[in-house]
Amino acid sequence: xxxxxxxxxxxxxxxxxxxxxxxxxxxxxxxxxxxxxxxxxxxxxxxxxxxxxxxxxxxxxxxxxxxxxxxxxxxxxxxxxxxxxxxxxxxxxxxxxxxxxxxxx
Amino acid sequence: xxxxxxxxxxxxxxxxxxxxxxxxxxxxxxxxxxxxxxxxxxxxxxxxxxxxxxxxxxxxxxxxxxxxxxxxxxxxxxxxxxxxxxxxxxxxxxxxxxxxxxxxxxxxxxxxxxxxxxx
Numbered sequence: 001x002x003x004x005x006x007x008x009x010x011x012x013x014x015x016x017x018x019x020x021x022x023x024x025x026x027x028x029x030x031x032x033x034x035x036x037x038x039x040x041x042x043x044x045x046x047x048x049x050x051x052x053x054x055x056x057x058x059x060x061x062x063x064x065x066x067x068x069x070x071x072x073x074x075x076x077x078x079x080x081x082x083x084x085x086x087x088x089x090x091x092x093x094x095x096x097x098x099x100x101x102x103x104x105x
Numbered sequence: 106x107x108x109x110x111x112x113x114x115x116x117x118x119x120x121x122x123x124x125x126x127x128x129x130x131x132x133x134x135x136x137x138x139x140x141x142x143x144x145x146x147x148x149x150x151x152x153x154x155x156x157x158x159x160x161x162x163x164x165x166x167x168x169x170x171x172x173x174x175x176x177x178x179x180x181x182x183x184x185x186x187x188x189x190x191x192x193x194x195x196x197x198x199x200x201x202x203x204x205x206x207x208x209x210x211x212x213x214x215x216x217x218x219x220x221x222x223x224x
Contacts, residue, residue: 091209
């Protein structure tokens with residue numbers, strides 16, 4: 001099974017900050033990596049697929065990069081509505097999720 | 106807009122079977138473009154993939170749950186179901202049904218259903 005490790009597990013940030021979340025795969029997964037945002041009490045929402053393709057309707061301040069085993073999600077100019085938990089998901093071999101990164105004020 | 110809705114008992118006794126159903130609307134579950142799956146999220150924890158099914162019946166289960174899980178599809182009612190046997194407190198979670206693209210991209214989720222395993 002492919003293990004996904006996210007760091008940090010939580011971070012404190014302010015509105016306007018640039019935030020970077022890292023996701024590492026236990027083995028190469030090419031660019032088979034998706035990112036989701038989950039707010040309390042709601043289902044996760046797809047932000048980015050194939051490592052860097054922004055889902056329709058997702059603000060351009062969200063961006064993804066990386067390949068093989070290391071990936072990043074960057075939020076450029078954090079907005080109040082961005083405080084949430086973010087998950088990476090590999091889709092190279094079946095699927096598995098990272099443990100999540102909680103972005104707090 | 107695609108809508109998925111979970112339903113089923115919210116309380117299950119230990120050692121019994123958890124059974125949930127997901128109703129899909131308005132699109133047909135018989136599309137050849139998608140799979141239909143289940144994910145769970147224990148309290149305060151992350152997401153765990155359970156498995157998925159194609160409308161023709163092909164299933165894929167995560168290894169850790171495969172011995173206890175059955176996912177089935179009912180195309181006449183546009184539903185698919187999850188059955189998890191021999192449950193314990195560790196199976197207490199928020200259960201989501203999802204539409205799974207062939208690349209495991211999950212664009213549509215149900216709202217989730219809390220299931221507690223307790224006597």
